[in-house]
Amino acid sequence: MPYKEREIEKKYYSIGEVAQMFKVAPSLIRYWEGEFDIINPKKDRKGNRRYTKPDIQKIKYIYHLVKEKGYTLQGAQEVIKSGKEAGIDKVEAVQKLQEIKDFLISIRDQYNSKSES
Amino acid sequence: MPYKEREIEKKYYSIGEVAQMFKVAPSLIRYWEGEFDIINPKKDRKGNRRYTKPDIQKIKYIYHLVKEKGYTLQGAQEVIKSGKEAGIDKVEAVQKLQEIKDFLISIRDQYNSKSES
DNA sequence: TTTTACCGTGCCATACAAAGAACGAGAAAT
C-alpha cells in the first residue's frame, strides 16, 4: 500500500470527541458556539464541525470560566472581551485609595480656608 | 445641653435603607443573606435587621461580584471563600481603608466641634 | 387611638439563562 496518511496526531476533532473531552453534551458545544464569538470551527463540505487544537483551547477557556470559576455566560463573555481576568481588584483598590486621597485633600483645603479667613 | 449623641453618621441602617443604596428590593437583600454566610446583620429586639457599615461593605462586595463582574451566586461564594483562605483578602483591605476613612471623618468632626463651640 | 410606615417570615410567581431532547435527514463506517 502506497502513501497512506498516518495518524500520528489528529488534526481535527469532531463535535462528539470534543464534547467527550469535557464530559458535556454535543448540544452544549453547539450552544456555546452561538453564545461565544471566539468559537468558530471550520466545517467540511457536509457541514460537520472540525475542531482544531486552538479551537479546543478556546472551549477549554470558556469551560474554565463558566464551570470552574462560576461565571455566567455573559460574565465570561465580558472577561474574554476585556482580555483580563485577574488583576482588576488591584485596580479597584488603587481607585479607592485615590478616592480617599481626594477626600483628604478636601479636608485639608477646608482647614486652610478656615484658618486663613 | 449635656452629652448628646451627635448624629455624625448613622451607626445602623435598616434593610430598606440598604436596599435603596443598591437600588434593589429588600427581599433580595434577605435572599442574599440566606445565600452568603458573610452577611450576618444583627437584629434588634423586634427582629429587624440592623446593618453596620462593615455589613454594608460585604453586601457591596457581593453586589460587585454578581452584578458587575458577572459571577453566579455560587461563583461569588467561591471567590469569597478562596479569597479568605489566601490570607490577604482584598475586600478586607478595602474595608480597612474604609475604616481609616471613617476614622478620619471622626477627626474632622472633632475639629469642627471645637471651632464651633 | 388611629394612622402611617416599616419590617418580619413564608410562600409563590416571574424572567431569563442554560441546557437538553426530539425531529428528520445524510454521510460514512462496519
Added chain:
DNA sequence: ATTTCTCGTTCTTTGTATGGCACGGTAAAA
C-alpha cells in the same frame, strides 16, 4: 443495510435569581 455519528432547527425542560404578595407585628406620629 444496519449502525453510528453528525447536522440544523425547534421545542421543552431545568435552574437560578429575583420580585412580589399575604398577613401580622411594632413604633412613632397625628
